[in-house]
Amino acid sequence: MAADVRSWWARRSLRLRLTAAAALVMAAGLAGAAFLLVAWLHASLINGLDQTVLQRAQVVAADEDSNRITAEVPATSHAEAAVQIVDSRGKVLASSANLRGRPRAFTFPASRSGTPRVHTVHDIPEHDYGTWRAVGIPAGTSHDPVTVYVALPTESVDRGLAQLTVALATGVPAVVALLTGMVWLFTGRALRPVDAMRAQTAEISASDLSRRLDVPPAKDALGRLATTFNDLLGRLDAATRRQRRFIADAAHELRSPLSTLHTRLEVADHHPESVHWPTLAPELLRETERLNHLVDDLLQLARLDARPRLRVRPVDLDEIVFTEVREARSRTRLVIDQHAVGAARLTGDEDALSRVVRNLLDNALRHAATRIDISLRMVHDTARLVVADDGPGIPEADRERVFGRFTRLDDARARDTGGSGLGLAIVRDLVTAHHGTIHVEDNRPGTRMVVLLPTRAP
Known part of the structure; x- marks a missing residue:
């Protein structure tokens, strides 16, 4: 099956194969770039959301340390933020309005490192948002420690990335199609001199090797190819001329001893009474020897021309x-x-x-x-x-x-x-x-x- 596919592909035109190869490369490149863009933007937006969550948690923790926290945490610019303050026994001491009266929503321990870890949580009760980014940091005193949990939904990030993904999924194929069409046109224009050379080559026959191909003005690969073809035609023309001249000369050289032999034998046949064989035989032998030497030389040259x-x-x-x-x-x-x-x-x-x-x-x-x-x-x-x-x-x-x-x-x-x-x-x-x-x-x-x-x- 693979061999059949390769054979079918090898029979396609050079223009089609170049265009298809360019289209595949462009599609792979643009798809890879789109994937990297989405991944980078997702990481950047999530990182920004994590910074916001951490800042909000630090503000709430500072209010807790100053004993300004009430049963309901005051709203912030992020109205969808979910906040809970939990004591060491797991009891909810305070929460944001959207979690009022709700049980503990966060179960991971507080992060005590210099860079608090942000967690991904799902399905906070009574909320439609699917995924949240949440952080827990310690607050309070050593005698009365509490944990401040703050979470923000990733819906806005997911929605923006979904819109970008749809745009890229629509735009990348359109751009690939446009670029493929341009490659098809440019490849056809670039190969036009090759087609012209092919047509000119097809018109050159063995009887007329004096014609030459038109050399493109650009000093590129096609120009060098046309020049090489013309050099080849020049060598073939010279070799053909030498061969024709050699054949004509050989025929001329062979005609002389053959004519001499034919004439003298014909005279001897028609007038046997006038033939003096002791004189004629050595002359015929000399002509046959000359003919033999000539044929031997021609065979030697033929072998040399064949590059043995x-x-x-x-x-x-x-x-x-x-x-x-x-x-x-x-x-x-x-x-x-x-x-x-x-x-x-x-x-x-x-x-x-x-x-x-x-x-x-x-x-x-x-x-x-x-x-x-x-x-x-x-x-x-x-x-x-x-x-x-x-x-x-x-x-x-x-x-x-x-x-x-x-x-x-x-x-x-x-x-x-x-x-x-x-x-x-x-x-x-x-x-x-x-x-x-x-x-x-x-x-x-x-x-x-x-x-x-x-x-x-x-």
Whole structure:
């Protein structure tokens, strides 16, 4: 049952829930304040009545001490006051007019402390008042002691408090209802920008992420929310544009080897007598190898975009460099100098770091004129890997752009022999996944790719 109530409540609108919560808080606060007011006023009025009763008793006791008391105690400004003077044997010696001829009405003993105690008594005979505040104080002499009792009814206090309670019981709900209506209106006005943002968000489609939400002029939570939404839309727009550009570039890159394969196979199919297979087969194999490398790079980028978890463990980066250099030497006649490679142990994914070194060597092999130099050393807690070639180099204005996907600098890197334009993009993503950095420096001549990797992942 409780779960159903919570589920029903959770489905209500935010405006309704805020208004209901505010109404409950206001009702509880005003009811508590009303209760405290009534309690405080009751205590204050009773205390005043007690002071009056005590003063009247002291006056009567003073008259008794001066032997001015008669059988009937003189009336005071409090005509409803009930007064009796009782001797030590319990005999009524004198009383007020409203208790004339009545038996003893008060049975509690006289208070002999410095601050006499006031008692609450009920149903004094022959009186309609229900509750009285009464005090008894000693008087007379030591040989003839008496007790003076004085009581006043609490009817006036009770009547005033009853009227106040009725007024509060009527007024508090009315005030709560009025304030609840105001909260409903103000909450609706405060949430109006949220509804406007919701409507604007609903109009934004995946095909048009360039639209932005209107930011309220106030620098409050709603303004910050709208700004955050706009930042999110900006990132989504940029990511969508990159994805579309990546798909278009990938399709373009895949079309070239596929078209070449299709054309040559089609010619071979239609004119088999003119095909020289010893020449055609290696060309087709090169195209399929190029296609295979491209698909492999696309899959690698797709995995990186999906933010996979790296298989992190201690890795000897120098051993990875030696392994990749041996493999690269089997594919080229260029000089690859690895004498500057020192020991470097760090925490990372061995396969990913092998891919980083392999791609950097492949990039250097495509552009080097005569040699490639590799160095690796530790700088404090960072491994510094440098792959340098003596090729045409990269203009300073393009040194950041080369890490983009499908980027080729045809003029500066004219010796490109079929790279997909994805190798350095994969390197940057893998280095970034290891919380490292990569940048380009001038080698005079050629290019230096500098990778900085922390020995321990954050």
